[in-house]
Amino acid sequence: MWPYFPDLLARPVPRYTSYPPATQFTDKVNADAQAEALNSVVSGTPISLYAHIPYCQSICWYCGCNTGAAGRTQRLHAYLEALEAEMSLVAKLLGGRGKLQRIAFGGGSPNAIEPVAFVRLVDRLVTMFGGNSPDISIEIDPRAFTLEWAMTLAIAQVNRVSFGVQSFDAEIQAAIGRIQPVEMIETCMASLRARGIRSINFDLMYGLPYQTNESLLGTLDHVARMRPSRIALFGYAHLPHIFPRQKRIDAAALPGIEARFEQAAIGFERLVSEGYVPIGFDHFALPDDSLAIAAAEGKVRRNFQGFTDDQSDVLIGFGASAISQFPDRIIQNEKNPGVYRQIVGEHRLAGSRGLLRDANDRVRAARIEHLLCSGHADASCLLAEPASMASLHQLEERRLVVRDGSFIKLTEAGRPYARIVAALFDSSLPEVGAGSLAA
Ligand code: SF4
Structure with a gap:
């Protein structure tokens, strides 16, 4: 069992799906920076595409995504038209210089649209960005999944499907x-x-209302029997002041910090005992899955979609709130779908906020x-920084990290504290971050 340090778990640190994190985005980095980045892509650069569908057939109370009820067909059609217009705009600026590797559909629920509309989107993307059998993945809401969708995904040559499962417990499902x-x-x-289609991911959660160790293990019994190739086990974040839909969740029924921690540990142990390879702090993959193979080769990456084996340094996002990432900048599209449609309808790029990344x-x-991703990092920059060294010592004393020369390595006990250790390198958190990294 992992050691429990409530003071560390209480530290508000980013999820580090990017660095600097999204909390540093400003509206000074917008569509102009996006155009500049697209114009600067060098011929043959591997690129990955992400299309965001911010609609769902029905809205779950725990959801923290940028999504709304699919409702009127007309609204969905208008959104898909805008999506295609944006793709065409971006493709023109790229001028065929990107080498398409991957296409990911997320949301929301991409299966809130019609299967035929999905096929059209795949076709448009491959035609506009010139892909040669790109890896295609999609997030699916099982409640809106049909036989027609299964056939459509096979025809569209989708490689990976991710299902939102969360919990198999009936009481918890009713509570969320x-x-x-x-x-x-x-x-x-x-x-x-x-x-x-054999590469299937389950998104699961701990820390849900009424969740106990027993109900989590009950869910994992079903998971072990179904054996998806990948699993993400996330902690539920109850933030009703940010996501008003979460007000429907009974806060009094949520497990406390220690119970949450125990659930994460139990989930980890059970999945590892079932033969899953742990990836980072919340992903798991069967040994023959490409993510586990990438882990064995030290090639796991982290981007806005979590831990991934995608090696592209250029990720282009389409749709409301989608994020594009280039080595020297990150840009997020306008979040409001209505405003997004209007911007794209005026033949303008939708980037509205972001940040530039200097060498440091x-x-x-x-x-x-x-x-x-790999559990170790060059920490030479911390060695010359007294405040960071003091933080590092504390983590060493608790046996969460060990030092090997100028490198630090997470111990197994340190896995659930990985983000706290990573925060040592974060200059936006002055109390724990390193000083200037002299490159
Ligand atoms: S289906 Fe997924 S994206 Fe849609 S509301 Fe539920 S959790 Fe959120």
């Missing part, structure tokens, strides 16, 4: 506004596997990414 019986997920998996930021980003 997401009812989906075990049989529903089994049917979804069977229809995908029958069509050759990029060194920090690389160290944070290494630490989170």
